[in-house]
Amino acid sequence: MFSGADDELIDYLTRVSGLPAGQCRRLVQDVVAHFNEGVEDFVQRRHRELQQRGLKNAEIYTLLVSEVASRRFPAASLTERQLRRMIYG
Secondary structure (H helix, E strand, O other): OOOHHHHHHHHHHHHHHOOOHHHHHHHHHHHHHHHHOOHHHHHHHHHHHHHHOOOOHHHHHHHHHHHHHHOOOOOOOOOHHHHHHHHHO
16 A cells, blocks of 8 residues: 555654654555545535534535535535435435
8 A cells, every 4th residue: 555655754754753653654544545535425424423413414514515615535516415315325
Protein backbone atom coordinates (compact mmCIF):
# COMPACT_ATOMS: atom_id res chain seq x y z
CA MET A 1 0.00 0.00 0.00
CA PHE A 2 2.86 2.37 0.71
CA SER A 3 5.38 3.62 -1.81
CA GLY A 4 8.79 5.13 -1.14
CA ALA A 5 7.15 8.57 -0.97
CA ASP A 6 4.73 7.27 1.65
CA ASP A 7 7.61 5.82 3.67
CA GLU A 8 9.26 9.24 3.48
CA LEU A 9 6.05 10.78 4.86
CA ILE A 10 6.02 8.25 7.72
CA ASP A 11 9.65 9.07 8.53
CA TYR A 12 8.86 12.79 8.47
CA LEU A 13 5.81 12.44 10.72
CA THR A 14 7.79 10.28 13.14
CA ARG A 15 10.50 12.95 13.39
CA VAL A 16 8.22 15.96 13.80
CA SER A 17 5.56 14.39 16.00
CA GLY A 18 7.63 12.15 18.22
CA LEU A 19 5.09 9.37 17.66
CA PRO A 20 6.28 5.86 16.91
CA ALA A 21 6.45 4.92 13.22
CA GLY A 22 3.62 2.39 13.64
CA GLN A 23 1.23 5.08 14.92
CA CYS A 24 2.22 7.45 12.14
CA ARG A 25 1.61 4.72 9.56
CA ARG A 26 -1.86 4.01 11.00
CA LEU A 27 -2.62 7.74 11.05
CA VAL A 28 -1.72 8.09 7.38
CA GLN A 29 -3.78 4.99 6.53
CA ASP A 30 -6.78 6.45 8.38
CA VAL A 31 -6.46 9.80 6.59
CA VAL A 32 -6.16 8.12 3.19
CA ALA A 33 -9.19 5.92 3.94
CA HIS A 34 -11.15 9.00 5.04
CA PHE A 35 -10.52 10.77 1.74
CA ASN A 36 -11.16 7.63 -0.31
CA GLU A 37 -14.65 7.13 1.11
CA GLY A 38 -17.25 7.19 -1.65
CA VAL A 39 -20.22 9.52 -1.61
CA GLU A 40 -22.76 6.78 -0.86
CA ASP A 41 -20.74 5.38 2.06
CA PHE A 42 -20.20 8.92 3.35
CA VAL A 43 -23.94 9.74 3.20
CA GLN A 44 -24.92 6.53 4.99
CA ARG A 45 -22.25 6.94 7.70
CA ARG A 46 -23.04 10.61 8.34
CA HIS A 47 -26.79 9.91 8.42
CA ARG A 48 -26.25 7.34 11.18
CA GLU A 49 -23.95 9.70 13.11
CA LEU A 50 -26.37 12.62 12.89
CA GLN A 51 -29.36 10.45 13.85
CA GLN A 52 -27.45 9.28 16.93
CA ARG A 53 -26.98 12.95 17.86
CA GLY A 54 -30.77 13.32 17.80
CA LEU A 55 -31.19 15.30 14.59
CA LYS A 56 -34.31 14.81 12.50
CA ASN A 57 -34.12 13.79 8.84
CA ALA A 58 -35.07 17.25 7.54
CA GLU A 59 -32.09 18.75 9.40
CA ILE A 60 -29.85 15.85 8.40
CA TYR A 61 -30.62 16.20 4.69
CA THR A 62 -29.81 19.92 4.77
CA LEU A 63 -26.48 19.19 6.46
CA LEU A 64 -25.66 16.33 4.11
CA VAL A 65 -26.25 18.43 1.00
CA SER A 66 -23.73 21.02 2.20
CA GLU A 67 -21.25 18.41 3.49
CA VAL A 68 -21.29 16.46 0.23
CA ALA A 69 -20.65 19.67 -1.69
CA SER A 70 -17.59 20.45 0.44
CA ARG A 71 -16.04 16.95 0.48
CA ARG A 72 -13.02 15.96 -1.58
CA PHE A 73 -14.70 13.49 -3.88
CA PRO A 74 -16.35 14.10 -7.18
CA ALA A 75 -20.05 14.15 -6.64
CA ALA A 76 -22.88 15.88 -8.36
CA SER A 77 -25.19 17.96 -6.23
CA LEU A 78 -27.63 15.63 -4.53
CA THR A 79 -31.30 16.20 -3.93
CA GLU A 80 -33.05 15.19 -0.72
CA ARG A 81 -34.71 12.35 -2.64
CA GLN A 82 -31.32 11.01 -3.82
CA LEU A 83 -30.02 11.15 -0.25
CA ARG A 84 -33.03 9.17 1.01
CA ARG A 85 -32.50 6.53 -1.68
CA MET A 86 -28.83 6.16 -0.68
CA ILE A 87 -29.79 5.69 2.95
CA TYR A 88 -32.88 3.52 2.64
CA GLY A 89 -32.42 1.95 -0.80
